[in-house]
Every structure is written in C-alpha cells, then in structure tokens.
Amino acid sequence: MLGRTLREVSEALKQGLVTPTELCQRCLSLIKKTKILNAYITVSEEVALKQAEESEKRYKKGHSLGDLDGIPVAVKDNFSTAGIETTCASNMLKGYVPPYNATVVQKLLDQGALLMGKTNLDEFAMGSGSTDGIFGPVKNPWSYSKQYREKRKQKSHGESEDSHWLITGGSSGGSAAAVSAFTCFAALGSDTGGSTRNPAAHCGVVGLKPSYGLVSRHGLIPLVNSMDVPGILTRCVDDAAIVLGILAGHDPKDSTTIQDPVKPFTLPSLTDMSKLCIGIPKEYLTPELSSEVQSLWSKAANLFESEGAKVIEVSLPHTSYSIVCYHVLCTSEVASNMARFDGLEYGHRCDTDVSTEAMYAATRREGFNDVVRGRILSGNFFLLKENYENYFVKAQKVRRLIARDFVNVFNSGVDVLLTPTTLSEAVPHTEFIREDNRTRSAQDDLFTQAVNMAGLPAVSVPMALSSQGLPIGLQFIGRAFCDQQLLTVAKWFEKQVQFPVIQLQELMDDCSSIFENEKLASVSLK
Amino acid sequence: MWTRRVWLGLRASAGGRRGFPSKADPQGSRRVTAELIEHLERLALVDFGSQEAVARLEKAIAFADRLRAVDTDGVEPMESVLEDRCLYLRSDNVVEGNCAEELLQNSHHVVEEYFVAPPGNISWPKLDEKEPFSHC
Numbered sequence: 001m002l003g004r005t006l007r008e009v010s011e012a013l014k015q016g017l018v019t020p021t022e023l024c025q026r027c028l029s030l031i032k033k034t035k036i037l038n039a040y041i042t043v044s045e046e047v048a049l050k051q052a053e054e055s056e057k058r059y060k061k062g063h064s065l066g067d068l069d070g071i072p073v074a075v076k077d078n079f080s081t082a083g084i085e086t087t088c089a090s091n092m093l094k095g096y097v098p099p100y101n102a103t104v105v106q107k108l109l110d111q112g113a114l115l116m117g118k119t120n121l122d123e124f125a126m127g128s129g130s131t132d133g134i135f136g137p138v139k140n141p142w143s144y145s146k147q148y149r150e151k152r153k154q155k156s157h158g159e160s161e162d163s164h165w166l167i168t169g170g171s172s173g174g175s176a177a178a179v180s181a182f183t184c185f186a187a188l189g190s191d192t193g194g195s196t197r198n199p200a201a202h203c204g205v206v207g208l209k210p211s212y213g214l215v216s217r218h219g220l221i222p223l224v225n226s227m228d229v230p231g232i233l234t235r236c237v238d239d240a241a242i243v244l245g246i247l248a249g250h251d252p253k254d255s256t257t258i259q260d261p262v263k264p265f266t267l268p269s270l271t272d273m274s275k276l277c278i279g280i281p282k283e284y285l286t287p288e289l290s291s292e293v294q295s296l297w298s299k300a301a302n303l304f305e306s307e308g309a310k311v312i313e314v315s316l317p318h319t320s321y322s323i324v325c326y327h328v329l330c331t332s333e334v335a336s337n338m339a340r341f342d343g344l345e346y347g348h349r350c351d352t353d354v355s356t357e358a359m360y361a362a363t364r365r366e367g368f369n370d371v372v373r374g375r376i377l378s379g380n381f382f383l384l385k386e387n388y389e390n391y392f393v394k395a396q397k398v399r400r401l402i403a404r405d406f407v408n409v410f411n412s413g414v415d416v417l418l419t420p421t422t423l424s425e426a427v428p429h430t431e432f433i434r435e436d437n438r439t440r441s442a443q444d445d446l447f448t449q450a451v452n453m454a455g456l457p458a459v460s461v462p463m464a465l466s467s468q469g470l471p472i473g474l475q476f477i478g479r480a481f482c483d484q485q486l487l488t489v490a491k492w493f494e495k496q497v498q499f500p501v502i503q504l505q506e507l508m509d510d511c512s513s514i515f516e517n518e519k520l521a522s523v524s525l526k
Numbered sequence: 527m528w529t530r531r532v533w534l535g536l537r538a539s540a541g542g543r544r545g546f547p548s549k550a551d552p553q554g555s556r557r558v559t560a561e562l563i564e565h566l567e568r569l570a571l572v573d574f575g576s577q578e579a580v581a582r583l584e585k586a587i588a589f590a591d592r593l594r595a596v597d598t599d600g601v602e603p604m605e606s607v608l609e610d611r612c613l614y615l616r617s618d619n620v621v622e623g624n625c626a627e628e629l630l631q632n633s634h635h636v637v638e639e640y641f642v643a644p645p646g647n648i649s650w651p652k653l654d655e656k657e658p659f660s661h662c
Binding site: 096099212226250252255256257258259318321324325327328331342343344345346347349353354355356357359360361364365368373374376378380381382384390391393394395397399401403442453454480 | 633
C-alpha cells in the first residue's frame with residue numbers, strides 16, 4: 001500500500017480497503033525502522049494519530065475532504081507548524097514552537113493530510129547536501145538499497161557497510177529521503193537555488209519547484225525573499241500535480257502571490273507530440289558534467305525526438321555568470337533576513353546582559369553555524385555603501401539578463417527546456433565533505449539556480465539508475481505560470497522511462513511482519 | 527584560534543598601509559583589512575571567529591568579482607520577477623491579533639507584557655577592548 005500513488009491510496013481509503021489509522025501506523029513504524037537515515041527531526045506521532053482518527057470518522061460518514069484526506073505527509077523543518085517545534089536545524093531556533101501554521105501547512109491540514117513530522121535539512125536551508133544541520137546529516141536511502149549494494153559488492157572488499165553512505169543532496173534532503181523511503185506520500189521542501197530538485201534527483205523522487213508567486217511563502221522561514229518557493233516532493237508526477245493544485249493560489253498573507261485565480265487540475269495525457277518543442281540549452285553542457293548524466297540527457301532528447309517532438313538546441317548566454325550572480329544576491333538577502341534573529345522575541349538567547357548589541361552578537365555567535373555566519377558576513381560586505389553598486393546592483397542587472405535569456409528562448413517557440421538536474425549521482429559523504437559548503441553549493445547548484453532567478457517552474461524527474469545503481473534525474477523547465485504544461489510533459493516522460501522502484505528489502509522485510517500482525521484496537525501514545 | 531593577541535598583531539602590521547579597499551582595483555581582489563573585518567562584524571553583529579572565516583570571505587569576494595566581466599550597460603536592476611504586477615495590499619482592517627500571550631511565550635525574558643532587553647545605549651566595544659574570541 002505504501003508504494004501506491006496518492007490517487008490509488010485515496011481510492012483505497014474511500015473504499016475502506018485501508019483506514020487512515022492503518023496508514024498512519026505503517027508510516028510511523030517505517031519511520032522508526034529507517035531512523036538511521038536521520039530524515040526526521042521531529043516525529044509528530046500523537047498529532048498524526050489524532051488526525052488519522054478524525055480522518056477515519058470522515059471516511060466512515062462518506063465525507064472525505066479530498067484526495068489528501070488521511071494521507072501521511074511530511075514537512076521540512078523551516079516551515080512554521082503551530083505547536084510543533086520548528087528549528088531550521090539550527091541552535092538559533094532549537095526549542096522554538098511557532099504559534100501559527102505556514103499557509104501551505106494549513107492548506108495540507110485543511111485537506112485532512114496527516115502530518116508525520118518535520119524533516120531534516122541543512123541549517124537554515126543553506127547547503128546542497130543536507131549535511132550541515134545541528135541534528136546531523138541525512139543519509140540517502142539508496143545507500144541501503146539492493147540496487148546499490150549489489151553493485152558495491154562487486155567492487156568493495158570488506159569495507160564497513162555503513163561507512164560509505166551517500167548524501168541525499170540538499171537542502172531538502174530529509175523530505176526527499178522521507179518520500180523515497182516510503183515514510184510519507186508527499187513532503188514539502190523549499191527551493192531557493194535548487195534545494196528541492198537536487199535532493200529529488202539524488203533520491204530518485206519527483207521534485208517540483210512551482211513558479212514564483214504561485215504558492216504562498218507565509219510561514220516559510222525566509223532565506224532569499226525574491227527566490228524562495230515552497231517545493232513539493234512525491235514519488236510520481238501526478239502526485240505532485242495533486243499537491244500543487246491544493247497549495248497554489250493567492251494568499252492575502254503573502255503579497256508576492258499572484259492574484260490570478262488558480263484551480264486544481266488533472267494532467268492530460270500527451271498524445272500529439274508534434275506540437276511540442278523541447279529546448280536543450282547548450283551552455284549546460286559543461287566539462288564537470290558526468291558522462292553518465294550526459295548520455296542520459298542525450299537519450300532523453302532523442303526519446304522526445306523519436307516520438308515526434310521538435311527538439312532544438314538553444315542558448316542561454318549568461319549561464320556561466322548565473323552562479324556568481326546568485327551568490328551575491330543570495331548572501332545579500334540572507335544578511336538582511338537573518339537580522340531578525342537577535343534572541344529577544346524568540347529563539348535562542350545567550351546569557352550576556354551587558355548591552356543589546358553584546359547580547360545580539362553573542363546570541364548570533366552561539367546560534368548560527370559557520371555557513372550561516374559566513375553568508376551573513378559576505379552579504380554585509382556586498383551591501384556596504386562602497387560596494388553596493390559594484391556588487392549588489394550589478395548582480396541585479398545580471399539577474400535581468402539571465403531572466404531575459406529564458407524569456408527569449410521561450411518566445412522563440414520552445415515550450416519546455418530539458419537539462420540535467422545534477423552533475424552526477426549522489427556521492428559518498430566522505431567525499432562530499434572534502435570541500436566547504438560554499439564551494440559545494442556553487443558546484444551543485446549549477447543547473448538549478450538560474451531557474452530561481454527567473455522565477456520559472458521546474459521539475460526534476462528520476463530517469464534511470466547509474467552504473468552504480470544510483471538514481472539520476474533530469475530537469476524540465478517551463479514558462480512562468482505554465483506549471484500544468486510543464487507537469488504534463490514531465491508525466492509523459494516519467495511513463496516512458498519507467499524508473500525502477502527502490503528495493504529497501506532489509507528495512508521492508510522487518511516491516512511486512514508488522515503489516516500482517518498489527519492490531520489497531522489499542523495504541524498506547526507513550 | 528583567533529585570540530586577541532593575533533588581532534592586535536594584525537592591526538599593528540597593517541597599520542601603516544591601512545585604508546579602505548580601493549574601489550577601482552583592477553586586479554579585482556580585495557584585501558580584507560582588519561578595519562573591514564571590524565566594520566563587518568559591527569554591522570552584522572556576527573563575528574568571524576577564525577582566520578578560515580576571513581579566508582572564506584576573501585574567496586567569496588574574489589568569486590563575486592567575476593561579475594565585472596558582464597556588460598550591463600543600459601540594463602536596469604531586477605528586484606523581483608513579478609515586477610510587472612502590482613503587489614496585493616490588504617485593506618487596513620483589524621482581522622486578527624490579541625495573541626500577546628502566545629507570542630510572549632517564545633521569549634526567554636519577559637516581564638508582564640514586555641520583552642526585556644539589556645540596555646541599548648551602551649555601544650559595541652572597540653576591538654582593543656573586546657574579550658578574546660573563542661572559536662565556536
């Protein structure tokens with residue numbers, strides 16, 4: 001049941017083949033079994049079971065709220081959840097319990113979804129590995145998959161099983177791992193430079209970044225106000241479309257959401273490919289791109305062409321500057337956004353009480369890790385009076401050029417762009433930490449962050465396994481607010497490539513006995 | 527370890543050549559002076575804490591300097607991708623609030639309905655007067 005799509009489970013719930021409480025129990029026990037992944041910071045067991053109970057009542061009366069009623073979901077720990085600790089994986093917010101729900105969380109709850117817990121991330125969503133949070137790194141479920149282990153047995157000799165575990169990518173690594181390991185059906189992430197699509201590609205799940213302005217950011221603890229977007233992680237494109245349909249729409253509490261009416265949509269099947277034009281940006285073919293990803297990218301382009309679509313090479317001339325531009329704008333906005341953390345009204349507070357400034361400084365020193373502090377300091381540098389024009393304003397101008405590149409390409413008749421999501425498959429943690437956070441982010445965000453600068457929708461779809469048995473995903477980029485068209489193309493592609501299901505036999509075998517024997521009657525809530 | 531001794535040593539040696547980094551530096555890389563460090567720490571209320579952090583800033587600046595190569599003549603800065611639209615403004619009516627108690631609960635130091643802050647009229651100490659940093 002856990003491997004089914006949202007629609008299938010929703011049907012099963014309506015027909016009474018399974019109850020929300022059963023689903024909830026299975027997911028909770030699977031979360032316990034997969035604790036080694038460290039995907040969750042907080043598991044909201046009591047809350048979830050209570051929600052399941054209420055959902056069950058609704059189903060019994062035949063009054064289900066919709067497709068998400070009774071469905072376990074997880075939320076990244078930088079979304080505010082009322083009554084549930086929200087930490088952003090930082091000492092600054094450890095113990096912080098928000099008094100309100102983020103709009104997107106509220107929308108999920110209003111639809112009857114069951115909140116399994118808050119997932120792990122890089123501290124304040126800064127990073128591309130989900131390795132830099134205070135609760136430790138997230139491990140990629142594929143490290144324990146049959147597909148990967150079989151390939152490794154052929155190579156390694158007597159290495160400890162766990163020492164070579166792989167990163168999930170980031171910063172929404174916890175959400176990606178949670179979905180990949182079947183502990184929930186959908187998870188919320190955030191996407192500022194690729195933070196949803198990167199871990200989606202590494203964990204073999206679908207990662208959607210909606211158009212900027214489509215989904216409310218109210219309650220998402222901000223990183224870069226002009227680029228942040230709540231992201232959606234699911235196991236198939238259709239599920240992502242269902243969740244997007246629920247989350248999208250104007251929010252009076254977020255004035256950067258567009259006011260155009262938005263309705264939930266279903267994805268049509270693509271039949272006439274001849275009308276579709278796919279663009280391949282030539283500047284994305286970089287020397288750092290692994291040969292495996294490159295060949296899969298080619299294969300995908302050929303697939304579209306062989307089915308009748310028009311596939312053309314296009315140019316995004318300012319691609320090589322986008323990562324630098326992102327670096328300046330991101331650190332500048334971060335410097336501003338992190339200024340709110342002073343220990344006075346919420347969050348960590350140090351013991352010094354000599355003066356406000358001394359207190360703020362000590363609080364921030366204790367609360368933030370090196371990555372966050374580094375970005376704040378860099379950002380403040382770029383915002384200095386003598387640097388403002390040359391760095392910040394310059395970067396804003398370059399941003400316009402980058403956004404214009406995309407507009408030009410889409411105006412020339414291209415419907416959707418096809419690019420790699422990541423440079424390679426997931427790497428072992430030991431290898432990842434050889435470079436510092438900033439360098440890694442600059443390398444790993446290469447294909448994803450230009451999209452954030454232009455505010456376009458993009459989705460990473462898993463395509464195939466690498467020679468090491470690890471997932472590789474490709475990215476589709478659509479026109480602004482044409483998320484439905486984007487997902488339609490992605491859905492067609494997903495059906496063509498038939499990405500294999502992860503085989504977490506060892507973990508699942510332990511669970512299957514639970515599926516058979518579990519009793520639902522009395523559940524002790526601690 | 528970034529101790530006060532090292533700080534003072536750096537200031538002393540940089541004293542003669544110190545000044546603000548040149549704006550029109552053709553080389554492109556900025557020297558991160560002790561004065562700049564102090565200035566940034568004061569503005570950000572976040573300390574560098576170590577020599578590595580300073581080196582990271584230098585790398586970040588060098589990285590950002592690549593932007594100079596882009597020709598942006600006649601290009602307007604872009605603040606938001608939604609610049610062609612009007613932001614939605616709510617009407618100025620009170621529809622929620624009265625949650626002082628909830629909000630006060632999140633603070634560590636509260637007296638009645640006030641957040642308590644230490645005195646604000648004491649300025650951030652100069653470099654020489656500071657306690658030695660401890661690397662976090």
